[in-house]
Amino acid sequence: MSRQPMDPPPARFWAVDDVHGLDFDPAMKEMLAEESLARIRLPHGEGEAWLAAKYEDVKFATCDPRLSREALVGRNVTRLAPHFIPLDDAVGFADPPQHTRLRKTVSKVFTTRRIAQLRPHAERIVDGLLDEMERCGPPADVMAHLNTPFSLAGMSELMGVPEEDWPKMADWTRKVISAGVGRSSSERAKDEIGEYFDTLATRRREAPEDDLLSHMAAAEREGELTRRELVAFAVLMQISGMNSVRFNSANMVYLLLTHPEQYARLRREPHLLPQAVEELLRFIPHRNAVGMARVATEDIPVGRVTIRRGEPVYASYLAANRDPDRFDDPHALDFDRGFNPHLAFGNGPHYCVGASLARMESEVMLRALLDRFPDLRLAVPPEEIRWRRGELIRGPEALPVAW
Numbered sequence: 001m002s003r004q005p006m007d008p009p010p011a012r013f014w015a016v017d018d019v020h021g022l023d024f025d026p027a028m029k030e031m032l033a034e035e036s037l038a039r040i041r042l043p044h045g046e047g048e049a050w051l052a053a054k055y056e057d058v059k060f061a062t063c064d065p066r067l068s069r070e071a072l073v074g075r076n077v078t079r080l081a082p083h084f085i086p087l088d089d090a091v092g093f094a095d096p097p098q099h100t101r102l103r104k105t106v107s108k109v110f111t112t113r114r115i116a117q118l119r120p121h122a123e124r125i126v127d128g129l130l131d132e133m134e135r136c137g138p139p140a141d142v143m144a145h146l147n148t149p150f151s152l153a154g155m156s157e158l159m160g161v162p163e164e165d166w167p168k169m170a171d172w173t174r175k176v177i178s179a180g181v182g183r184s185s186s187e188r189a190k191d192e193i194g195e196y197f198d199t200l201a202t203r204r205r206e207a208p209e210d211d212l213l214s215h216m217a218a219a220e221r222e223g224e225l226t227r228r229e230l231v232a233f234a235v236l237m238q239i240s241g242m243n244s245v246r247f248n249s250a251n252m253v254y255l256l257l258t259h260p261e262q263y264a265r266l267r268r269e270p271h272l273l274p275q276a277v278e279e280l281l282r283f284i285p286h287r288n289a290v291g292m293a294r295v296a297t298e299d300i301p302v303g304r305v306t307i308r309r310g311e312p313v314y315a316s317y318l319a320a321n322r323d324p325d326r327f328d329d330p331h332a333l334d335f336d337r338g339f340n341p342h343l344a345f346g347n348g349p350h351y352c353v354g355a356s357l358a359r360m361e362s363e364v365m366l367r368a369l370l371d372r373f374p375d376l377r378l379a380v381p382p383e384e385i386r387w388r389r390g391e392l393i394r395g396p397e398a399l400p401v402a403w
């Protein structure tokens, strides 16, 4: 094949219409098949952007230090949501070495060992929630009984948010991650969570407890991060930690119930569960379109095209997870996939803070459903499930089940 430089391909306008159910976005599939990085325009912001879809391109775009998150601050780049999700001082907008410094302030709380210690408590919460679902009897909305309250409890407890404030937290985070409630409502909710964590951090600084916010407040006292950085980081963790697990795990339940042979297999072969969770993570189209861009700080040749200094570049972890050059039969849900280097939690310095927590919580939920409800099934035909519309993260509105 000729390696002659080529002009940037024409940009496609990616309207990001709601994709049905958990179907893979056809636009993503097309971009995966393109020869070079793709060019896109999204519904909000200005101009065009590059998009890395292939696995190797995504790995490059998420690791190369010439692609900066800090350079994105203040730029009205083309994007899916009317607003940016993180506050300006958040870890998501930082580059190394500031980024490394910020991440270090929470890394102790997210070690595999520490997360394993949280598991028995998580199992007790799930048991209590499922007792209640059983008492209510079928049909029951498993999201309302399990995925939503468990992800809210898991993240809020870890963070140190008192239980009486959980409903407020649920409402704020819903508004922040929604593409549909309007920019001003989302921005206001983001500020309100910020003020809330600011006040709580002051309390934890004076009287520390064994929670994430106390660790962060201690790091602040040691001069490892500023109050603004602490608040922005806490807001981002609370929002991501709750909503990602909530919808991702609901999607997992939906996929298992629409693949009953896989559900039955996981009951027969319980040791397969961790591997199945990895495959579900790879397979689930977690979000619509793409998250936050990075901006080139110099000209960067990639294959036959050149990313120019100042241009935004997106990386699609979802597309990479379906790259046929990396995964055999990528559109099949296959629990026998041994080696599964999926990018569902991202790649490079911005790799998900909460990956081990999310894995543990997903396993605990699925294990409990499998153990307690051998005949769990959808209570309505799959076509009748209502899916979230106009949102950033994909998932069902509700998941009625019977047993």
Ligand code: HEM
Pocket: 062, 091, 092, 093, 103, 236, 237, 238, 240, 241, 242, 244, 245, 248, 249, 286, 291, 292, 317, 343, 344, 345, 346, 347, 349, 350, 351, 352, 353, 354, 355, 357, 358
């Ligand atoms: C199944 C659930 C989850 C999925 C699929 C997920 C996915 C991701 C992805 C793809 C990224 C990288 C984004 C990028 O490149 O900038 C990310 C970053 C992040 N995630 Fe998660 N996540 C999940 C759960 C969680 C949980 C439980 C937390 C709670 C702490 C969390 C907190 C964060 C934070 C703070 C970042 C930003 C990290 C940084 O910029 O350095 N996520 N997540």
